[in-house]
Amino acid sequence: MIGSMGLxxxxxxxxxxxxxxxxxxxxxxxxxxxxxRRWQHYLMPLRDNFEEKxxxxxLSPGSVNMAYTEYQTxxxxxxxxxxxxxxxxxKDAKSIVLATARDPELAHVFNHASMAHNNHFxxxxxxxxxxxxxxxxxxxxxxxxxxxxxxxxxxxxTAVSMFGPGFxxxxxxxxxxxxxxxxxxxxxxxGSPYPGAHWRRQEVDAQTAxxxxxxxxxxxxxxxxxxxxxxxxxxxxxTAPGGTDLIPILCLNTWEYAWLREYxxxxxxxxGKLAYAQSWWNMIDxxxxxxxxxxxARILTGGDSSV
Numbered sequence: 001m002i003g004s005m006g007l008x009x010x011x012x013x014x015x016x017x018x019x020x021x022x023x024x025x026x027x028x029x030x031x032x033x034x035x036x037r038r039w040q041h042y043l044m045p046l047r048d049n050f051e052e053k054x055x056x057x058x059l060s061p062g063s064v065n066m067a068y069t070e071y072q073t074x075x076x077x078x079x080x081x082x083x084x085x086x087x088x089x090x091k092d093a094k095s096i097v098l099a100t101a102r103d104p105e106l107a108h109v110f111n112h113a114s115m116a117h118n119n120h121f122x123x124x125x126x127x128x129x130x131x132x133x134x135x136x137x138x139x140x141x142x143x144x145x146x147x148x149x150x151x152x153x154x155x156x157x158t159a160v161s162m163f164g165p166g167f168x169x170x171x172x173x174x175x176x177x178x179x180x181x182x183x184x185x186x187x188x189x190x191g192s193p194y195p196g197a198h199w200r201r202q203e204v205d206a207q208t209a210x211x212x213x214x215x216x217x218x219x220x221x222x223x224x225x226x227x228x229x230x231x232x233x234x235x236x237x238x239t240a241p242g243g244t245d246l247i248p249i250l251c252l253n254t255w256e257y258a259w260l261r262e263y264x265x266x267x268x269x270x271x272g273k274l275a276y277a278q279s280w281w282n283m284i285d286x287x288x289x290x291x292x293x294x295x296x297a298r299i300l301t302g303g304d305s306s307v
Contacts, residue, residue: 040089041076043069044120048128055126058283063262068123071257072116079112093117094194101197114190114197118167122253127285137290144182154184155252156277162186165255169193172293173246180295183246193248249293252280 045051051069054061079096083089088096088109096113100106133141138148145151151170159168166188174180187193253259259276266272 040091041079041083041093041116043073043076046123050123050126050128053128055283056128058126058279059262063259064123066261067253067258068119072119075112075116075119079109079116082109082112088113093120097192098194098196101192110192110197111190114192118187118190118192118251119253121248122167122251122258125250125285125288126280126283128283130282131284131286133286134290136295137286137293140180140182140293140295151182151184152281156274156281158184158186159252159254159277160274162188162254164188166191167193168252168254169248170250170289171246171248172295180293182249182293193246193251195245247292247294250284250289252277 046064046068050059050064052061054064059067079093083091083096088099091099093113093116097110097117100110100113133148141148141151145154155168155170162168166186169185169187171183171185171193172180173183185193192198254273254277259273263271263273263276266274
């Protein structure tokens, strides 16, 4: 069982230095927003002035500046440079992710769009103060995980166990004729939780080529390309084989840029990713999570009782 208290590393900075750092962070944020508004993809301000005030008991203003203002600005600048003059220029990040996931030649566009989407999604579900979980969400979490503590341990444990950066997601899924289900999933690097992006085409494996004649190789290549792109006959499949539709409703960013400055490496059991993930759990905006989950006000096991 993962402990409930996270150990944060104290910082021996003077109040004068602290104010100076905060002022620089605030100025950088304003400049970044102004510079990017001429582009389709620009830095969206966070709620409750996180950029200036930080997120109490979680991330300082300097850490928010690094993890959101600076990093998000960098990713968006790269994305704008990649899509300028293309059909993607006027599309939002999620639409670009879904449109480029099946084309290996657009992997660089996918990566920057997906990182921009995921990083903003992470910060957009945080609150400056603890938010009480609503009854409907509480019920569905208990129905699917046994308890809220079990979900907490699963998300934190998954984050700590990831050998490499990525995101841990809580997703809402529902199979035809089945009740709503909540599940935890992880995506590495810039991976996306959306089913339409689960097609990540790979180069054709020579072992799967059909025959050695030019015609056979061409037929095999076209078959593999259409399969990898998601075609079934002449119809483009919305999900990968064995996939199911789902909606992400919460995520934890495990990239080092999000936590290393504030929590350190965790050497000697002090701070680190575990302490960061434990602190994150206390600052989740559960009202926003429940709203996006679009949960039905019914007991899953039947009946008309409201949850």
